[in-house]
Amino acid sequence: GKDTDTFTWTTSTEMDTPDIYYGNQREALITSYAMCDSLVHRDPVTNEYQPLLATSWKWTDDKTLELELREGVKFHDGTDFDAEDVAYTLNHVAAPDSDMKIRVIVDWIDNVEVVSPTKVVIHAKGPTPAALEYLTGTSPIFPSGHYESAPEVPGANNSTRRDWGAVVPVCTGPYKVTDYQPGQSLTLERNDNYWEGSPKGKPSIGKIVYRTIKDPETQIAELMTGGVDWIWGVPPENAEMLGSMDNLTVVSAPTMRMSFLSLDAAGRTGAGNPMTDVRVRKAVAHAIDREAISKSLVGEGSAVQKSMCVPVQFGCETDVTQYEYDPAKAKALLAEAGYPDGFEIDFFAYRDRAYSEAVLNYLREVGIKANFQFLQWRALRPLIAEDKTPMAHLTFGSNGILDVSASTSYYFKGSSDDYARDDEVRAWLDEGDSTTDPDARKGLYSKALKKIADEAYYLPLFVYGRTYAFNKDLDYPVTPDEMAHFYLAKWK
Amino acid sequence: MANSTNIAPLSPGQLAFRRALRHGGFWTGGLIILVIVLAAIFAPLLTPYDPALQDLTQRYIPPVWSEKGTWDHILGTDNLGRDYFARVLYGTRISLGIGLLTLLISGTIGVSLGIAAGYWGGWPDLVINFLITIRLTLPVVLVALVVVALIGNSLTLLVLVIGLLLWDRFAIVVRSATQQVASREYITSARAIGSSTPRILFREILPNITGPLIVVASIEIAHAILLEAALSFLGLGVQPPQVSWGLMVAEAKSQLMFRPWMIAIPGAALVLLIFAINLVGDTVRDVTTPEGKA
């Protein structure tokens, strides 16, 4: 609370590590933004790239990125920041055996070369159009030698390995970690020596405490009684009620998480599967009132997703074929495809059961009897990989990367997640992912996304919104990137 | 000379039943159960709504007795605009069904093991006791969660898991009851007149342990229903479009602060059913203990 200058926020997830290289949770990313600086800053409101630890950069050729570094910046442990640190950090995580979690972020780096204490050159493996995106908040810089204290732990077959993620980050950011209890809490304190002129600004609140509260009801109860100051993911139907309380502010914003149906167009679950018929897929698309789900159920901040990507992502073409809600047409299409009485199909889901249920009910209305199987992700993932999901309700957050290569390309490039298996689409995406010219990329992605929509390979449903509820004393900008930038917050 | 000619002889079971009829609890409990069972059977006649029919324009209508309630939806609607009354009614089927089916499984396992252990003693007893110990060391909720979370859930699996987990009390109670009965001289008599083992087990022992058996059955059916509710509460119970009361409570959980009736209605149904089952079980316990020890 304001009186103790301690800001407490909570989510349902237990943080596995505050090192964002070794964990991919939102909570870790939020923390990482607050305590670490990366080379490049992306403005959360305008989405523009701004200098942070790098003061400037330029591509010397399509595989070489040259960066000038800021001087006079100190790590939380008092050491000075320089080019060695950048090279150390990025080389460490880019190494093939680094065990890094989301490799796409660093996979493009071949090596980092120190030119002078204030200058580094990043050599890419190939043309990397999204490089700057990768160098923002998801790539914090640690002091050189940082990972040396990683514990040795047993690996498979009596070997040992280093558990790099177990090292608590030391950074240059506006806040520093003072206490970390794995799985329970993380305490940040204001870094009073934070460098002047950072686009992140000077931190204001003295102490930021994160703790996990599993139960959403408990979170709400704690928020109402002042035990915590900030929660998110408030169910939309509660937003209004919470908003009417005098000590709370409730705001909704869009996120990067998209919700969609994966349909087995490739016939991976069996050639005779109804989903291989484009008319059936279109029928499914017409059967679901996406508007209603998004508006009534998912609530404020959410929007119908027009294409298989998030609009804020670079290259996301939204001018593609749309299938309006029209159950009659759906039925007609089904009849045309030879299913006048509908059919039965297995339907898998793993997140937000109510949304899946709504979809399920719409499908039932046009005669598609879906056998609902709600599983843990760990149980569903192998089924997807083993060609067992003719129809699945999935979601994806693109790992927070504002580029279509992180979303569309993830699903349509022939991996085990790809239930379309369209070679043409795949070729376009491959090319788009390795071309540096933005316009050419846009054209390629547009072609791919248009075909995806025409064929109704996957059915995009909606983009998640998120409702934030927090202490009224808090002055804090809610941003559309599904992030919480607490270093920007102040008490009123 | 003897003077009991006019009294029609009553079997101990009939006597117990007569005593039960004089028990207030038996009536209350029995009546509640009857109503609930009838509601489950005749659910389609009692409501015009399909419990899975959603109407996203009619979400969160409160029940009639609150200001904004309507008679169209007596108990209101839920987050998908489904009629709450219909859901409660149809939920009865699943909750009762799960209770009965799991009872069948756990009862069969537990009674067989219990009788075997109690009657034969010796090493079968040792082995079965060990099985019981193993079963008891594995916490029910935890194991159920692991299995359901990992294998994925369906009604069949749920029934199987709960049924395979809840046999321990049957086995324990039946074992000691059987031991007691088996040490009675009428069992020795039965063996001495040449009765076969099955005859002894089913004609001599089983009828004499019905009292404790019914009590355990009432406890276990309640336990199974509650366990399903708890699993549903954690999100791993019954799957839509099926409805169970536990699932309804779980779905309404987020409304605890703002629309408490959404939890209260299925919660009350659940409590009422378990309460009634317990009442009846209690009566049986009362009337079958020797001399009706109050």
Add this chain to the structure above:
Amino acid sequence: MDGPILEVAGLRVDIPVDGSTLRPVRRVDLTVGRGETVAIVGESGCGKSLTALSIMGLLPRSARPSSDHVRLKGEDISKASPRRWRKLRGDRIAMIFQDPMTALDPCYRIGDQMVEILRQHRSISRSDAQARAVELLGKVGVPTPEERLSQFPHQLSGGLRQRVMIAMALLCEPELVIADEPTTALDVTIQAQILRLLRDIQRETGIGLVLITHDLGVVAGVADRIVVMYGGEVVETGTCDEVLGAPLHPYTEGLLRSIPVPGETRQGERLGFIPGVVPRQSGEQTSCGFLKRCPYAMAECAGGPVAIRDIAHGRGVRCLLPPDPGARDPGLWTRFETEEVAS
């Protein structure tokens, strides 16, 4: 002041069960003098134990006792306060129960149980109490009493336990000891020893002893006087020799006829028995309680409850027949018994 130790008059116990009222004890009079052993005999369920328990004030909660008086050395204890009762019990009246296996608390050592009782009633140090316990255990013939003190009841045999019970009863030198079937649960070989012990102790200390039993043989060797109970009532009283030698009540007569005695009854000889069963003792009485089982029954017997008749000092019988057993026809028994079998 050598009056009787215990005088019970008009004792009755009612027990309401399920709407009706059981009357398991009715119109019981009992007098026990100093140094006297009075035996209460009767078959199972005739109310012996309830009589004993109501003298001790230990009836089950549901039972409702009433009496003209129950005097212990002149003090009417039937209306004593619970506090007063506790003072009396174990101190001035003690009781020995039937089953020595269960009558001692299995959780505590023999010595502790004895000391606890002693210190409840006497302000006496632990060690003194222990000494007294050892003394008494020795007296009742428990070998190596010091060792027994630290043993638990289940480590003793049945006979020893009963001896311990007797020692416990004597701890505070009571005036009256009630022994409820003290030998029924014991083997025949132990029974004789325990009975001897009881008799010796009673002679030695001059306490009043009420011996409850259903075995007329036990009575013969020990009792001074006999009180025969049937169906909740005293049907006959007298000295041991009078009752056993010349029973007046048909019930006593029938009882004695039914017991085989080696050397007297021949092998295989048809034994006498009392046909029928004991009627349930509920409701008010409208006839002699033995009516339906009595071979000598007369029309008058059905007229109403029969009052006890004093034949001589200390000799009474609850029967309308003339008090002359010689005048009765034993053939009536045989005929009566045959009828029963035929029916």
Add this chain to the structure above:
Amino acid sequence: MTSDALIMRGVTRDYPVGTAFGRKQTLRALRGIDLTVGKGRTLGLVGESGCGKSTLAKILLGVEQASSGEVLVEGRPISGYGRLERAGLIQPVFQDPYSSLNPRMTVETLIAAPLAVRGIGDSALRRRRAREMAALVGLPDHLVSSYPSQLSGGQRQRVAIARALIGEPRILICDEPTSALDVSVQSQILNLLHRLKSELDLTMILISHNLAVVHHLADEVAVMYLGQIVESGPSAEVFARPRHPYTEALLKAVLPPRAGVRLPELGLEAEFPSPLRPPSGCAFHPRCRVADGLCAERAPERDGTNHSFRCHHPLGGGDQAAAMTTPETA
């Protein structure tokens, strides 16, 4: 030999027992029983609680198996009989009429059970036979459809006897048939057994701790002590001239309800020993008034033929033990 209904030779029976905290131990309930019962004869078996009487009965009934030794029924080993065959031959009457009848069955079903088990006749026939048996044992007809809880102890024991007899067995084993009954009822059951025994020509083993009962019915008597038969012989002889001190003590312990009888001095020292730790030598020596060093060392062999006993110092013949016939008078 063939005229013997039952023969036991060197029969032992061990029970493994273990207390919660203790080690496993072996309890030898029978320690070498030799016994012969002639056809149509009644053997009275007496002994103190825990001496193994019921164990012996259960072995004869085939409910328990002997650990070693030989049991012959009508000349054949008992193990050679099938379950039903054996049941048709030997039937029991147990001590406690309150627990020997299944409370969930009617009297009729209970009595007819042996027939039902063997699949004899249809239900109507069985019912008729049950009623006949009920009449035979003196059970009023109106009671046949009652449940055991509605009967008195004597009536229950009659049901038990009727059930035992319905299958027309040749051997009846009565384990303390009257010890749970009042004397006035006991005499009826004794009368009944006596009548049936001669009417049906039954071989009978009558187990009791009450010598008076045994005396009344038995042709022969066997006295058991701690799993062994210490004395056996014709009833009249054993009662008149007991050779074993233990038998003598048992005889003395009978208390006749006669005026002027004194309490007997049994001369028994300690108490009945635990079968888990039987005394050395003659098991009776710690309690025996005539025991000497020899008794503690060596167990006595069986002595005598018709009237046999196991004692190093048997009581002399003569009139020394006329104790029985004339109770000690004051």
Add this chain to the structure above:
Amino acid sequence: MAAFITKRLALTVLVIIVTSIVAFMLVHLSGDPAAAMAGEGATDADIAAVRETYGFNRPLYAQYLDWVAKLLQGDFGRSYYLRMDVGDVLAEHMPITATLGALALGFALLLSVPLGVFAALWPNTMIDRFSLWLAVAGQALPSFLFALGLMYLFGVYLRWLPISGTGSWQNYIMPAIALGYYATPAIMRLTRSGMMDVLQSDHVRTARAYGLSPWRVIIKHSLRHAIIPVVSLAAVQLGFMLGGSIVIETIFSLKGIGYLAWESIQRADIEIIQAILLVIATAYALLTLVADLLNAALDPRIRVS
């Protein structure tokens, strides 16, 4: 006595061995742990790498033997998620559950034993009816409903007690009540029926016949007997609480073993799940052993043979 303890310990070891196999099988035979560990958005290659790193591609028995070999060296393995040794994780969570369990049991005993005793002392009176009613109602109320109700009333509405976390002793009040309440009816009933039996037993009659004061009779000569089965039941209940506090711990965000188990199940942190199953089984076996010893202390018939 020593023999008994040896035997019981041997049994306990056997139980633990079997439980370890069951636990291992449960966890390994279902789903793909690697998929869960790699998390959402991981590619096939990412998952394969995880599988390789953790050795999930080896035969099951080899993995099991490996696990056991390490267990024998006191190594519970390592949580991939929390990046801590499982032993340390347990050491952190165990005390919380132990505290919660002890408090819950304490609450249950404090409520149920006196109620049971009074109900047995005055059967068919108000207090007897009340306690029976409490028992029946108590069994009927699912603990999650009760917990939510408590939280709503005391946490949100009255604001008397903190809602979640482990900061102070007050944090334990509501969870302990919610958890303990469920065990109350069974213990109450057992106490009551035990007391009823003992009060009618011969030795209590003896105690009264020798003029001992009522409270002495009730506490010293009755309750001591009636409590013996209650001790066993309490041990079993405590065992259940250790494993059954999942719902309560989740609701009140008490980071004990149950909470940890549920979290670990969701993120397939199999080393932790295995360890928890094993630890709970061990705790249960030890608890029943303790109960047996306690009973032996209470009842010399068990102790002295």
